[in-house]
């Protein structure tokens with residue numbers, strides 16, 4: 001990228017229905033990516049540009065995240081900036097989308113509403129952002145609604161999320177009288193006029209708001225004083241005025257504290273009424289990190305997975321990370337974030353999971369569901385590749401380094417559903433659909449039961465599975481019948497038991513069998529761990545041919561797939577095989593047993 | 598086969614996913630919400646009251662959470678919210694284990 005300091009990779013996360021998609025739509029409009037505004041569930045029936053799936057537009061909710069590139073000219077400095085925006089879904093069942101987005105973002109806008117403030121989902125999202133060390137700014141949306149109180153929301157931010165809010169603005173008017181915002185750094189009033197609030201007009205602070213503006217300006221400076229000695233001195237001398245302290249110093253101080261996740265700048269307005277969005281964009285540039293401001297680590301597969309720090313530099317060897325797969329009308333699209341080096345059209349890149357080399361065919365930048373072809377993408381950029389086959393969460397390098405980005409947290413599915421195509425002719429399409437969904441979404445899994453032949457889909461919740469059934473119907477024209485949802489049970493044991501086992505060799509002549517005995521015992525399983533089985537070989541003598549042992553292990557493992565209680569996977573078992581007869585039996589008996597076939 | 602026989606002798610047990618559920622409700626409905634969680638075999642692990650909103654955390658078997666969104670809405674005039682995430686696997690109570698085994702047996706028999 002030409003100027004990495006001027007680039008931002010940001011996400012927009014929040015509680016369901018708080019206006020993320022509407023806000024993103026406005027951002028696209030003001031950055032001139034789109035030339036008309038279409039509302040979520042709008043009367044024009046077009047739907048928001050970001051909600052490009054038919055289902056999303058109809059339900060008015062966002063299911064899939066989309067990455068979008070936009071250029072922004074800072075309204076104060078006039079500098080050219082670029083922003084990659086990931087619109088993320090708000091519903092818990094799509095948490096994986098949020099997690100995958102957060103993994104590749106450098107900063108985020110947390111949208112809260114002026115009426116409800118911090119809601120339960122905001123708490124979850126906030127926790128996720130903390131887990132990935134994502135600095136954030138808050139946008140208090142819907143200040144045009146009755147009962148809105150953005151300054152109260154800033155207090156909630158402290159009480160409910162334990163943030164240190166730094167109020168950057170106060171509203172001019174509220175509810176249906178909302179006109180604009182007072183910027184507490186500039187100490188000026190901003191109004192949004194014109195058909196879609198296109199014209200941002202700077203004026204003096206209205207007389208009735210001067211006292212309140214001064215009060216909040218004081219708070220802002222006091223907040224900065226905690227992070228800057230220079231500002232601290234000014235504050236101690238009572239010099240809070242707009243001409244007393246250098247604006248650049250205030251911005252730098254807030255920016256640094258925000259990036260360290262110590263404070264959260266608070267902006268406000270109404271996406272729907274086009275108020276405050278341009279100021280928020282300036283804020284994103286002023287206070288959220290650029291790719292070089294944050295540290296990204298990879299694991300070196302050649303060196304015992306030791307952590308290595310990646311350099312956001314176009315000239316370093318390539319390391320990029322596929323965080324999302326989408327299969328739409330354009331074909332297979334793979335979204336990647338370039339962490340280090342340059343990704344060029346025509347390059348050969350190596351899949352770190354499989355070791356396979358693939359060539360970069362088409363490289364595009366995404367604008368919701370439209371795209372622009374590009375020839376290269378530098379460190380810090382988020383772009384999409386065509387025709388690259390991989391699972392989401394795969395690292396690619398130039399092949400010289402064997403680095404893997406730390407794996408994302410992927411929860412195991414907990415609910416499942418038997419599905420059946422209503423029409424036999426649709427079976428082909430159904431398996432095509434399922435194939436694609438499982439590639440896109442690691443929390444969605446499909447299994448065909450060996451005994452019953454039933455197709456079972458597994459996921460994170462009822463809505464999660466609902467959405468895929470709906471998509472099968474719409475996108476693949478497959479009507480499916482579903483059984484009752486069932487939770488993902490497991491089977492285990494509570495005490496030791498002995499077993500005896502005659503192992504027959506399939507191809508051998510007479511005498512090609514071995515008798516074994518052994519013990520099955522409970523084994524603790526940690527949390528969500530996949531280590532649910534252990535095999536111990538205590539056979540010492542030569543009576544059992546060695547090659548029998550692995551197939552014995554395999555035989556047990558296949559038994560673990562479906563328990564005998566209710567046919568669910570068996571977990572937490574250790575199998576120890578010993579020689580037959582076991583030491584406790586009289587050796588005299590041995591020949592008798594081994595003679596029987 | 599050896600595995601199945603041993604499994605039957607080893608005190609086989611069914612485990613179910615338990616969810617960590619977080620419910621934020623206006624405090625006036627706290628009693629109803631807590632009572633309902635208990636009916637769903639849930640255990641309350643914490644409550645916290647702040648500004649008229651009570652946040653209840655509980656561990657509830659996922660199998661008891663079907664239709665919870667609707668129930669919670671009607672219990673609280675739509676004013677409460679909840680989120681849940683996977684927490685752990687725990688043994689199901691004996692009577693439920695027997696029920697599940699019987700249902701599975703019926704299904705297998707039906708198939709012939």
Ligand SMILES: Nc1nc2c(ncn2[C@@H]2O[C@H](COP(=O)(O)OP(=O)(O)OP(=O)(O)O)[C@@H](O)[C@H]2O)c(=O)[nH]1
Nearest residue numbers: 016017018019020021022061062090142270271272
């Ligand atoms: N009054 C008012 N309504 C708004 C504002 N912003 C969004 N809305 C409305 O709130 C509803 C939800 O907005 P969305 O943008 O779809 O919300 P979202 O956060 O993307 O929702 P999910 O993707 O489903 O989580 C829509 O009906 C919007 O028109 C606002 O500033 N003021």
Ligand SMILES: [Mg+2]
Nearest residue numbers: 020021061062
């Ligand atoms: Mg949305």
